[in-house]
Amino acid sequence: MKNLFYGFLFAVLIFGSIWFAKYFYSKNNTPQITFQTEKLQKRSIYKKTMATGTIKPRKEVNVKSSVSGIVDKIYVGTGSLVKKGDLLAKVKIIPNTQSLTMAKSSVKKADLNLDNALLDLNRNKSLFEKGIIPKMEYDGYLFNVSVRQQELDEAKQNLEVIRTGSVKNSKEVLSNIRATISGTVLGFGALVGDQITEANTFSEGTTIATVADMGSVYFSGKVDESEVGKLKEGLPIILKIGAIEDKEFEAVLEFIAPKGEDDEGTVKFSVQASIDIPDSVEIRAGYSANAEVLLNQRENVFSISEANVVFTSDSTYVEVETDTQVFEKKLVKTGLSDGLFIEIVSGIDTTYNIKVRNSGM
Numbered sequence: 001m002k003n004l005f006y007g008f009l010f011a012v013l014i015f016g017s018i019w020f021a022k023y024f025y026s027k028n029n030t031p032q033i034t035f036q037t038e039k040l041q042k043r044s045i046y047k048k049t050m051a052t053g054t055i056k057p058r059k060e061v062n063v064k065s066s067v068s069g070i071v072d073k074i075y076v077g078t079g080s081l082v083k084k085g086d087l088l089a090k091v092k093i094i095p096n097t098q099s100l101t102m103a104k105s106s107v108k109k110a111d112l113n114l115d116n117a118l119l120d121l122n123r124n125k126s127l128f129e130k131g132i133i134p135k136m137e138y139d140g141y142l143f144n145v146s147v148r149q150q151e152l153d154e155a156k157q158n159l160e161v162i163r164t165g166s167v168k169n170s171k172e173v174l175s176n177i178r179a180t181i182s183g184t185v186l187g188f189g190a191l192v193g194d195q196i197t198e199a200n201t202f203s204e205g206t207t208i209a210t211v212a213d214m215g216s217v218y219f220s221g222k223v224d225e226s227e228v229g230k231l232k233e234g235l236p237i238i239l240k241i242g243a244i245e246d247k248e249f250e251a252v253l254e255f256i257a258p259k260g261e262d263d264e265g266t267v268k269f270s271v272q273a274s275i276d277i278p279d280s281v282e283i284r285a286g287y288s289a290n291a292e293v294l295l296n297q298r299e300n301v302f303s304i305s306e307a308n309v310v311f312t313s314d315s316t317y318v319e320v321e322t323d324t325q326v327f328e329k330k331l332v333k334t335g336l337s338d339g340l341f342i343e344i345v346s347g348i349d350t351t352y353n354i355k356v357r358n359s360g361m
Contacts, residue, residue, distance in 0.1 A: 034325060035325060035327070035355050035356060035359050036356040036359040037321055037355060037356060038304060038305065038308065038353075038356055039304075039350055039353060039354065040302040040303065040304060040350045040352070041302070041303065042300050042301065042302055043300075043301065043303045043341055044297065044298065044299045044300060044301075045298045045301065045303060045336050045337070045338050045341055045342075045343055046296075046297045047294075047295045047296040047297065047336055047338055048292045048293060048295060048338070049223065049227040049230060049231070049293050049295060050290060050291065050292060050293070051221035051222060051223045051271055051290070051291040052221055052288075052289075052290055052291075053219055053221020053222060053271075053288075053289060053291065054219075054220055054221070054286055054287060054288055054289060055217050055218075055275075055284075055285065055287040055289055056218060056285060057183070057212035057214055057216065057217050057285050058213065058216045058217065058218055059181055059183065059212060059213040059216065060186070060212040060213075060285070061180055061181055061211055061212075062207040062210050063088060063177060063178075063179065063180055063207070063208050063209045063210070063211060064205040064206060064207055064208060065091050065175075065177055065196055065199065065205060065206065065208060066174050066199060066200075066205075067091060067093055067161070067174045067175055068094065068195075068196060068197050068198045069091040069092050069094045069175065069196060070091065070094060070193060070194065070195050070196070071092075071190050071191060071193060071194050071196060071208065072089075072090045072091060072175075072192065073089060073192065074088070074089045074188065074191070074192055075087050075089060075090075076088055077185070078185055078186070078187050079184060079185060080184070080185045081184055081185075082179045082182065082185060082211060083179065083182045084179055084181055084182045085178050085179060086178060087177070087178055088178060088185070088208065088211075089177040089190075089208055090175055090177065091175045091176075091177060091196065092175070093162075093175055094195075099162050100159075100162055100163070103155070103158050103159040103162050104159060106155040106158065107152070107155040107156055107159055109155075110151045110152040110154075110155040110156075111152055113148045113151065113152075114148040114151075114152050117141070117144045117145045117147075117148040118145060120141050120144065121142065121144075121145050124137070124138060124141050125138070161174060177209070179209075181211055181213060182213065183212050183213040183214060183215075184211065184212055184213075184214045185209055185210070185211055186210040186211065186212050187209070188208065188209050188210075189206060189208055189209065190206055190207070190208050194206075196208065212285055214283060214284075214285065217275060217285070218254075218272055218273060218274055218275060219239055219251055219272065219273040219275055219289055219291055220270065220272055221270070221271055221272075221273075221289070221291055222261075222263065222268040222269065222270055222271065223256075223268060223269050223271050224266060224267075224268055225260055225266070225267040225269065228256065228260075228269040228271075230295050231253060231256055231271070231293060231295070232253070232256075233253055233254060233255070233256065234252060234253060234254075235252070235253045235293055235294060236250070236253075236293075236294050237250070237253055237273050237291045237292065237293050238250070239251045239273070239275060239289055239290070239291050239292075240289060240290045240291075240292070241287050242288045242289065242290075243287050243288075244281065244287075247281070249275055249276060249277060250275075250276045251273040251275045251276065251291065252273060252274050253272075253273050253293060254272055254273055254274050255271060255272040255273075256270075256271050257269045257270040257271070271291075273291060296336055297336075298335065298336045298343050301336075301343045302343070302344050302349075302350070303341045303343050304341065304342065304344060304354055305340065305341060305342075305356070306337055306339065306342040307358075308354055308355065308356055308357050309332070309334060309342055310329075310357075316331065316332055316333070317330055317332060318330055318332055318347075318348065318354050318355070319355035319357075320348060320352045320354055320355070321352075321353040321355065327355045330347060330348055330352070332344055332345075332346065332347030332348055333345040333346045333347055
């Protein structure tokens with residue numbers, strides 16, 4: 001039994017020695033973790049936010065008709081340059097039965113009122129000549145005739161407008177649709193043969209053409225509510241227009257909406273910016289654009305990768321190399337960040353090697 005026990009103990013010692021030998025061998029041959037380092041470098045840091053939107057003309061009007069009817073002719077095409085007063089289209093008047101009946105009735109009524117006024121005048125003329133009634137009373141009859149005559153003239157003009165769209169001996173033809181501003185024809189809301197309604201107190205009317213001054217445009221976009229508090233009027237903007245590649249345009253923020261709007265579950269605020277567009281560049285209404293709003297900037301300041309700075313609840317630090325691959329914490333004061341690099345205000349200088357976090361090999 002003793003020989004068996006000593007044999008078992010000897011075997012345990014042999015296997016234990018082999019295991020410890022392998023353990024220390026593997027530990028001594030495990031490669032050490034090596035961290036890369038970086039130094040402070042001078043950079044220009046820009047804090048920006050993005051706004052997406054479109055290019056819009058400052059002056060854009062919908063040209064409407066003051067008479068109802070059918071579009072008879074169109075004299076210009078989409079994209080045409082027009083001046084204020086240029087003829088855009090012509091409308092064929094189709095009188096509204098009810099309006100025409102009322103207009104005829106107004107003419108008859110005005111005609112009767114004039115006849116009655118003339119009878120009163122003639123009846124009292126002889127009385128005035130005989131001195132029975134004073135001149136003031138007679139003048140009242142004369143004035144009444146003038147008023148009734150004017151009412152008849154206006155009723156006849158109204159009837160003429162309803163019938164033909166114009167008034168005799170007048171240069172204004174209401175059936176002629178003219179441009180109300182100078183600019184570019186962006187499109188038509190009605191084509192030849194389309195029936196249109198007039199613009200009046202009770203109806204917006206049919207848009208026949210849309211004209212815009214493309215010489216003066218602006219950027220209209222939206223900014224998330226988390227960023228709008230950082231904006232202020234006058235901030236510079238770099239504008240990139242999707243349809244114009246490899247070009248950037250300078251702009252200035254000129255308006256921030258005081259009220260946000262729900263946009264697919266998030267609150268966004270409308271912004272506008274004036275744009276400096278060279279004469280050599282052709283801009284079209286509705287171009288999509290991205291605006292980089294410059295919130296803050298630091299020129300030529302010492303900085304490092306923000307990923308190498310550790311932020312805790314009570315301190316901010318980096319790890320600096322004190323000996324080969326030996327690091328210790330060093331408190332720093334930071335400044336502006338652009339999300340990739342961060343300004344180092346104090347705490348370290350260019351002599352320090354700063355540990356690049358997550359670079360261990």
